Amino acid sequence: MTDAMSLGRSTSGEADAPLPRPTGGPAIAQRSAAPAAARSVPAFRGLRAVLANRKARIALMILVPIRVLTALLPWLPLQAPLQTNLRAMMKPPSFTFPFGTDRMGRDVLSRTLEGVKVSLFVGFSVAFISLVFGIVLGTVSGFFGKVVDRAIMTVVDIFLAFPSLLLAIGLVSIVGTGLVPVIMAIALADIPRFIRLQRSLVLGLRSRAYIDAARTVRASQWWLLSRHVVPNTIASLLVAASIAAANAILVEASLSFLGLGIMPPEPSLGNLIRDGQTYLEQAWWISTLPGVVILAIAISLHFLSDGIREVLDPRSRK
């Protein structure tokens, strides 16, 4: 990240230079290792192109401050998340308690921020795990085909037969509640979708001319996959991954809300909202305000995904 930023400064003189080839096509495959060419390292060019996109910028302008606030939580002038305060029970939102307090006088805002930290962790872990498994199994399935493909796709179809939240519920009932089991359950429900996506991307690439060209010069399978096939699917996978992160955050919140996800005292936006459900009539703020934060995060992640897509495929811009 810091590299990318210093890079941004050192090349700011060329800000008006034409944008890098936005297709994420073969450009990424021609990664150059020479440090002299660092400013044109495609990954960084891609990052700059994404930052130049309006939707992606809006998304980051919401996500980054939220993440920074959660990191600064101990130093903010807020009551600690677990601290009870019997003199301020069920107080409506005010200057001292921007989101109000709950039945035990705990500060809803600091609890929400604590929950956001967990949500973002769940979102990114699930996206990362699904991405890794999706790339490996999807590439194998799409590139090698035949029996392996059949086997993998049969299993994928079986997993896709369950509605996603219900599969996560079923898995959680087996692996138990808590942060790690929830991440595993949601990821397991997501991986088949990524395998499918990666498989179809690889199938589309397999007959491209530059793959044939590489084959003609007797490139090894490994070279083909690591240099030409996988790099050209990463961009589309990132679009899907940022939606998967938003989805994972919503599923985790739903599970915790049902009492099947992350259990108190471990904070989570879902169980925070569940806590407030009992007092909905007397203290509406406990349940509703954390929900607004979930919504903001989900919308930002979708904007980010739209942003990445627009950079990849300028035609999709309206």
Place this chain on the structure above:
Amino acid sequence: MLAFVLKKFAQLFVTTLGVVTLVFFTLRLIPGDAASAMAGDSLSGEALERLREQMGLTQPLMTQYATYLKSLLVLDFGQTITTGLSVYDLMKSALPITLLIALSTIVITVVAAIPLGTLAAFMAHKGRKGLDNLITGTAMVLDLMPSFWTGLVFLLFFSLTLRWFPASGDVDMSDPFSVLHRLALPVLVLAVTQIATMARITRTAVLEVLGEDYIRTARSLGWSELRVLFRHALKNAALPIVTVIGLSFGSLLNGTVIVEFIFNIPGIGSLLVNGINSRDYQMVQNLIIFYALIFVTINFATDIIYRKLDPRVTF
């Protein structure tokens, strides 16, 4: 067409068998079997052993699997571990409620979302961005609202503040008015998300079609805009819309679990959540399989309808 249906049916069969097998063997991986879950701490080693034998848990795994498949075929879902009630009876009384919620949501969604999406597409096509942006923007926000949160907000507003609908109480299926009164809010909560999703898809599908030559031809023939829009554009945009109705059934099933929990409705979703909380694997196992079955059957139907609408489709 028949060959196509048969092929799809064979796939449906394989997937269903896979689902049942997966659930059966996964549940056998849990530490502590059904007998110890059922007995809790109340039984000693010897009595527990006897119970195990009674439940057939001492037989070889494959025998148990075969017995299980046979019992599923005759709709014998066994008894709940905790209360000893027949799972089949419980499901029979809960299913109509859940189905009613799901089906009314679909009807409301189709009636509201297709005109809205078509309107947005029409406005976008005419270059009048204002209304289009309003509809698409609202749809995006509504689409991403977690349904449990929407549920609570609606509960707060319509039940607790305005007092229009009760927040809990029995669902008496023989009294249509009480059913309507009780299920209106949950259906509304689900419909909000579903309408948002489908309106967005409809907009994209219709907008794409509006640029086609045959639409220009229809206009040049002097047909009215409305006729062009609904007779020509919407008809050709029907394929993606049908697919989405089928696919969104999954998220609809997810949603019924949530709204049944929030509004205390005794449907299949409540059975599931209660089953998990009381560690009633017999119940959970059957319910999860049941949800998967509904979902694959709907997908099967979608494939068939898709093929019927577009004979060019080969799978």
